[in-house]
Amino acid sequence: MGNSALFHGECQSETSSTCSTESAMSAHNFVVRDFPLLDGIGGGKFVSSSTFNVGGYGWRIRFYPDGTQKDKSSDAASCFLHCTNLAKDVRARSKLNVLEKLDGEVQVTTFGCLEYTFSPTQDCWGKHEFVTKSKLKTLSDANNGRFTVRCVLMVIQESRTVRNRRPIEIEVPPPTLQQSLEHMLKDGEGADVTFSVGGQLFKAHRCVLAARSPVFKAELFGLLKENTARNVEVDEMEPQIFEALLRFMYTDAMPDDEDEGKTERVQHLLVAADRYGVDRLKIMCEDKLYEGIDVDTVATTLLLAEQHHCEDLKETCIQFMSSPRNILGDVMATNGFKQLVASCPLLMEDILKGVSCT
Template sequence: MGKNSTTSSVDNPIPKTSSRCLTKYATSTHDFEVIRFSLLEGMGAGKFVSSSTFTVGGYGWNIMMYPDGWSEEHKDAYMSAFLCFCSGTTGVKVKFTLSLLQKDGKVSNLKKRATHTFQSVGGYWGWSTFVEKPKLQELLSRNDDCFTIRCVLTILKEPRTEDVSTAIVPVPKSNLHKHFASMLKDGDGMDVTFSVGDQLFNAHRCVLAARSSVFKAELFGQMKETTIKCIKIDDMEPAIFEALLHFIYTDSLPRSSELDQNGALQHLLVAADRYGLDRLKAISEVKLCQRIDVQTVATTLALAEQHNSVQLKHACLGYLSSLDVLRVVKETDGFKHLTASCPSIIMDILDKVAAPSGV
């Protein structure tokens, strides 16, 4: 009798090849702040105001907002909003979201999404019924007649397919920052202690010295105290020093809602400047620029002047360039502090207000 034999797949392996589809993209966000919206109402259906032109993926865009609606059909019932294609190669496909932000920067539930291919420069796409006027008035009543339109825009490139070689070795992402974060959390090898307020913080001298020239001079310079066990830090909140240490070890800020507050960001900028952490100072500047409003602009401007934060100062002066805004700001306690602590800045404000449009 014959004997059946089973041939295993190990003896005859099945050939295998792979390919993958890649779609490159570029994403960016632009915020268009609208102050005193009620003054824009009544300009008429079909009339619009637009944001400045912003660039995403090499293409120019702006946001068009119609306070009284895109047409007579929508007058008094809706505010209309559109994304306009200003410059670049035609035929660009995009995904975008337009949403309204509240005064505190939180995204409201008033937002819409779309995907569109722009075939001509000057073309626009969006919603004639972007938001109903009653819902908009409710938002305005809670936010001092102001809101921000946020556009999150993604440029989609043409997809392409490529072969995947089985010889490719996947390279793990860098996790250096995680190891340093563990060093800070676990406490192994720590050799210096800081007293900040009513809290103690332990750290590694070498890490601090490598990241900050100020710490290097304090811990290893000629004037260092070789026997010192605890260094006292004055004029700083424990939460700010904790965030400072986290940044020194990980090059990033800890996830904390408190650090998104204007006051905490101001203190963080001061701490970064004090210890020569230029990247942290710049990050704080960027976040403060995004949070300028009537109540905070004066104190933020004073801070920018005292710590030589040029871009932050420029942003504050730009916000104050309107006489209507300046009249309101002058009534705040922050403006009184500004005039007392930085009297020379008043001339800069007056020069900005008096400058011709576009300067």
Template sequence: MASNLASSDKPISESSSRCLTECLSTAHNFEIIRFSLLEGMGAGKFISSSKFRVGGYDWKIRIYPDGWKEEDKAAYMSVFLCFCSRPARDAKVKFTLSLLAKDGKVRSVHSTTHTFQETGQQKEGNYWGWREFIEKPKLQELLSVNDDCFTIRCVLTVIKEPHTEDVSTVVVPVPESNLHAHFANMLKDGKGVDVKFSVGGQLFSAHRCVLAARSPVFKAKLYGQMKETTMKCVKIDDMEPSVFKALLHFIYTDSLPSKNRDVDENTALQHQLVAADRYGLDRLKAMCEGKLCQSIDVQTVAITLALAEQHNSVQLKNACLGYLCLQDVLRVVKETDGFKHLITSCPWIMMDILEKVGPPSRV
């Protein structure tokens, strides 16, 4: 008895499996214009859409204006889905055929599931659908208020063969990438640093190989023929320490630094864009450019436009010019200090403004 209890207390081994059925879907719209000219072509005669591909097979929509059979001629329009490929195996599909008016509203809809079977010598003509898709009187009523046109929309899903798999061999939880966190910690703890930068009286430590991998300018400075290749401390002129710190943050983490409440975000982005352009960091430049495009206003547009012109930021320039085209904006912007800086630093930009805003007399 004791032996039986001990045996029952042992853990039971488990395994799992699951059945997956994959499917591929698409929609095709077949527009019919001047349908009345198609009537009278005869029962069994059809028009076809262009081919569309789903699940490795080709398909068409067939419309029989005078019906599929002679007895349908005066009563119905017939619509079918046509299978146009030679299948390697049966093709199971779920499809819906809808008749849409010009306003997009559905006036007739039919759905079904069907298997197009392998037939050896497959020829175009393996089709499935509805002989009585819509009654002719209802269709004529629609055409009379719809400019003699309509659209047949097919939403088609190809259902693949189900397969069973062992869950234990495929379900492996993969953690989120934390590469950026590792690099951020490497910059923060200072282990392995081999170069220092003096920026505005502050010192910053970094790893030559990381800087060179991320920036072609740093690569040339630190591993090229420049004197910085042998220097233990490199001096950076014309840059604020906070900007260089943000630059290092991006180089190590591929992201912008967190917002600093003590610093105007727009000004910080402008300085970071200049630094990104200086060191060939195209992704950082584009990120700054995108954020600056979203923060253009009367007080910032002139300075931002000058910045965009000086650093070849085409999208930012176009955004600024577009903002200046708004009613009465230019008149107000002309009174700002930023505008005075703009016409002093980039006088040629006035031609672009005039082309966008209006004749010279308005400026």
């Protein structure tokens, strides 16, 4: 009987399976400042970046200014990638290079992507001869004693094979919860509380607001006097800001402002988010303000960051003012800076401290 006879007729059953390998990828920039002070630290001693997470593991960059060999001088600095929480082997592909500046594309070293399997007993990998000390000194002298070590890391997960149960994929429609809640807000159906803001009325649903804000929960369901009222007066807030706050409560989305005055509206929205304990909105406003920092806005943004405990935003504003391009002089000429000095004169101490460190 020929082989063709074995396959005569119609196939009654067919199965399939799929093997997939997932990965997680991220980059970390480790800025080394005051490099001349690290000269002579000694072989085998290192400075470390903060821990950054990729693929469920913690990672740190270890930089050895005098190399990895103890009690032995070296003409080159070393750099290693360290996994902090290994319980089993993990494959990773990484690139470690020195950049001239954090915001630049100029690479001092040109190492390509290399793969290494980290294990509980071998949790470090890197380059013993990473970059010559003479090259680092030249780079450091040209950049006020600083340079950047950039790590691009991909963690490769274990492959997984699953049986394909359906020959035809069923298309699942996209979620509509956000649109449904937004429609409920606009429609006002079932609303059980009305807010009066600057002469404008806004209808809303107590349960939605209470679920999104601890302050609204206390006002509407707690022991405060508003908990039985169907009408609530909101002072010291513009109607359009309260409207944006309400929309976020229902949709988790900020308004797409691109016109003039965007920064000022975001500043007011941050104040509202802080007032009602909406932490995610507050952080999103911080991020928007970070993108819009310039000579005209930095002073008012710094004052806002100080008043509402936005430490990262405050540090960014001070760094902008401390730029060596004489930006501080231009900032001091703005009305926002005069308002800052009048409202919070102690901030000048932080600004001057930042300038002195550059």
